[in-house]
Amino acid sequence: MVAYSKPQSLMSMLLTVFVLLQVSVAFSHNAHSHPAHRSPAAMEAHLEDTRSMLIARAGKVTVKGAPDGQYPRLDIRELKKNADQWNLFLLAMERFQNKPKNDPMSYYQIAGIHGRPFVAWNGGSQTGGGGGYCPHGQNTFGSWHRPYLAIYEQAVYQNAQEVVASFPKNQQQRWKKALTGLRIPYYDWAAEPPRGEGAIPTSMRDQTVSVTKPQGKVTIRNPLYSYTWGNSLPSEMGWGPSNGFATTLRRPVQNPTRSNNNGVNAIFGQARVGWRQRVFALFASKQPWGYASTAAFGVKTIRSNADSFESIHDDIHGTVGGTDGHMSYLDVAAFDPFFWLHHTNIDRLLTMYQLVVPNTYVVPGKVNRNMFQWKAGQTNDANTPLVPFQKDNRGASYSSNDVKETRVLGYYYPETQQRSAKQVIQAVNRLYGMGERQMTKRDGEDAAPIYAGRPFQAGDYDTVLSVVGDKYAMPGSYQVHCFLGAQPANGTAPSHLPTGLVNGTAPTTKPINGTTGNGTANYEYGFDSSYVGSHTFLGGSIAGTGNGTAPTLVEGCIPITAALQEKQANGELASLHPDHVEPYLKENLSYKIIGPNGQEFAPEDVPNFHVQVKSCEVEPSTSEDELPGYKEYIELPRASLPASQPWTYTPGPLDTTPDTPAESPEGYCVSQQTIRYVDPAGNFLYEEVTGM
Template identity: 45%
Template sequence: MMNPNSHGGLLPTLLAVFVLVHAAVASLHGVHHAHHVHHVQRSPNALEAKFEETKQLLEKRASYIKITGVTGTVQPRLEIRDLKKNADQWNLFLLGMQRFMAKPKSDPLSFYQVTGVHGRPFVAWNNFQPINQAGFCPHSQILFGSWHRPYLALYEQVWYQNVLEVIATFPTNQQQRWKNAAATLRMPYWDWAKVPPNGEASTPTSIRDKTVTVTTPSGQQTIDNPLYSYNFGTVPSEMGGLPWNNFPVTLRRPVANPTRSNNNELATVMNQRRINMRDRLYGIFSSGASWGDVSTSAIGVRTSQNGNNVDSFESIHDIVHTSIGGESGGNMYYLDISSFDPIFWLHHTNMDRLLALYQVISPNTYVTAGKINRPMAQWNAGEPKNSYTPLKPFTKDTAGNYFTSEDIRNTRVLGYVYPETNGNPTAASVRSAINSLYGPSAPSKKRHYSTGPFEGRPFRHGDQHTVLSVIANKYALDGSYVVDCFLGHSNSTKNMTSASYDSPDYVGSYGVLGMMKADRNSSNPVMTEGCLPLTTALQGKQISGELKSMSPQHIEAYLKDNLKCKVIGPGGAEIPAEQVPDLHFYVKSCPVTPASSPEELPTWGEFEVLPEVTKHWPKVGETYTYPKPAAPAVPASPESPSYGTPSVPHGTVPVAPPMGTSSPPANSVVPLYPTSTPESPFHHPSEEPGYCQQKITIKYVDEAGNFLYSEEK
């Protein structure tokens, strides 16, 4: 036997700890895997080599980034206009952003590297080497909502460290003032759907101003606004090139001569699209669908649209992206480079907030089990995932253990809440906030709306809720595309540009967020579905006398003659809808039961397709049938938690019914977890390295540390 003292005191201890930990981990994971131990005689040289290998492994494990969010007391993330009301916190927010952006690109915690995790430059981060030339962001996947949560916490944590570094540069006698401001400071969000205060634009000037005045250790200074853009300096070759001839500064709705952002047009477009985006949020919150179904836009994940759910938060997220980036090709227009625009983080923090609100009103639902539908940096297509899947590359400790969706089910574990989830929120209190923020509230009589869209009115008994559903291939084009919708007798779509949607006939726009280079997999396209609500526009048409009533027969006849759509692709060119691969439309309507109190939401009846509206639209109005997954060669694994719909056999999912029908086709239940293949080596989520199913007890205390209550997840 070797003398352990010959290696010093520390390494044998590390080795012993490693052996014990390895044994414990093997024991814990024994519920999923069979382990066979073989006793092998090793020579001193072999033991020496094994010891060195173990030491290097331990050193590597100790180099992972521990993501905690901002530690200390749990504090609310505020809407950006509310944060600005606190001058000291706003000052620190901007200075922290400025310092964050100035960190060298070689730093793993620089703005460049942290934002680059989302998409390009498709390189390793946090010791994770991509297995595909792709980004880590799981758009149109079941983990879209939960994956972004630790990502935002990482961003917030690193930005906050920069805030603390800024405070240390102030004179000693001033630092306490700034420490007091930082104690409750968190990243803000931008609520692009709420009614802006005092008649302001829905896009705050604080995001659009090119410069800003701040208080620095040497007094007041005017600096480049860190919320306006990010400057790459020299664009790294690993980025693979940027739009606008590799322009090194992020752009929004860019124009040429000279190349620059058009933030005025951005403000106009967001104003014109706000009401329809508000209606979409209100429709989702009123749908009664599961959290997993409303979090992602992907067909094949949501399958049959979960009964009456017709939209998703991710789908609304897409139109915000495309509206900001613009058809002329700003950064937010392309999924793979969007995160470098600082507005991305304000937008995604709001998306996290919306998903957190939905968790409160639908507390017994969460991530839906499903399969990855396209190759990603951390996963291959076809791999099954669920709420215990490791959210790579985000580690919760320096040993390399990844967060799971279950770990971050409650935002408090990452140090933050939102105004609506602060304290002890209830479903009733959150529904009340949703009614206040996103419910239609305009007067129903004597409303003159010669310019701009009708604001909407509260629902009444006998009303119908009508939507234009859009089925789209997410990666059909090189870049994103937008469907603009108009409703009225005039020929509103002719020669209309994206900057002039001030007609009363304009309803809203539907965005499909793509990448700089299309992922054209014709045999397995990434199909998505969402909708544009038509109800508010129809109410306006009834008030103006164009529409006789809100009855289904009058609505269908009116829409057949007056509903118009146009597709705007990359570069701003109109594309005939039938030339966009896999693009389909249909209209459906349902009766509405108005809310009985301010703490309740309206409910939808059964949607019925109005086939006459789109049947004359070439190809795109034809009935679309969801693709049926091929049955695997072997049954699903019997060992798994209970996921998905309880009305079908364990390990299976229902196949969606054909469009316009309410019954699934024959033999519509197929196994959820197929056999493994070389391209997809896992046939059950638990087989992925790092998978860990666990229960977490969360204890809540007040600011004095007194126990309030606990819950088990």
């Protein structure tokens, strides 16, 4: 089986060439005729009409990624250092977001694949039970998003090509050079930011940005800040946060309705410590990729770790969106530009993890809810077509095996350039190890009182609060906030956080404590001295899975280790051993559950909700070329909390368990096969033998 062997389809190439010719002819005509005959607006309209006509003739879109070879996706701060490429990226994003909504390569349609407006993309049809395409809480979570990011990257690149063609001919060589190797960036929310900078780059928070266009320097709306549907939400969307607000919102506040981007930045400065611990522990666990990639409780046949990359992913969504922002709802999250920077980082971490556990990948699992392309109960595996992402002009879709090597889609990451586990491990130790500097007030507006942790020592234990719940228990997301010490009173703003502006990035602005859509106080727990961290159960706008048979149980965790290290450093705790930690947590550990619109829920009122303190011994690494050894996590039952009573997990009808046969999904047979990985030009990369 050839995973990818053909160059870009002829129709796609003709489309690009034809559009560029149209632009060139337009500029040539404009240079030799009266300006009134070919205004910039008229040229733009002509280009869009031509593009729409060619798309209609071309038929279905084939997902290829950027067409110019294999180049790295860079951290957003690194991409910004290349001024011309950064300028081109911003202009491409602006053009992309302004594409007509009926264009399958528009931002509106590509973002809409993920969830709403719950319609077919790329000429397909509904073959499942409804809803959107995204397989969250399922075994294909990581692999499905890979071609999804590739079509997004492909669209960005195509728009960049059109931007290059819009410049005068004598300037185009400069911008063609910037176009070479242009890839979508990622935002590493777990790594320590540069000293003096906010946790979230200002390029993602500024409302406007200065760019160079053919007419010179201009200021435009920042396409990384938000996306807008226009004056109102399209009727086919059906629903949106904040009563259908027509621009994406982050942790919104009201009167007037607007994003609180500075609040998000400040909270990220606190939450990053926990996310870093989670990423580090996952890499050190070395559990199979199929189990580490998904939050699905029933898929995990090995319980060596209470966490997953998808579970961490969920908490970033919830932290950006808050109680009523777009990122907190699966069915509209992809419209926020933050989504793409975040998911590219998730893809990066999963690609790095592949090299740490090279002989593992997607495991068979049953679809646990009705989706647009799949029905609940269907068994999916690494050969299942990842609808709706077409890989050739015959209509075949990519499978997880097809996209196991990212270079098939024209990209890699700085840490995977050498395809070396050693390179990845060194990067993980450097970026996410427990030895970073402690944060101080000099570090900018996101300076945090949270202890950043120290390197593991002999005899240390890693301790977490494991949380299990129904992913779709509520109409929206719900968060578990964890405290070590006295809980703050809900609805009371900390005195050291003055209110101020909510947008822009002036260093004097601070997060504000506004109100949610129903007028309930929106307390920002992350700034209290007793705060440890949070975990989000990321849901959609409608409660329930749509299958009517079983809940979708997922598991994640809230790291407690760094907070306990601080207590040990202060003399409040003798050691990190369970003998000392368990009684301390019994007296000091607590949590709150906050649901949509800021409502607090009692644990007994949340279906299938369970918590449990877990701990495992850690063997410190002896060099930067190895990771610490994390042993089996054990429960600490004496650290009792509400909903921490012992319970027995009973596999449901849609779960995958050790006894589930690796049956083939309907429509194809599975056999041992050789996958040859080649680049878009057909050049051989490597091959591997797989079998289910």
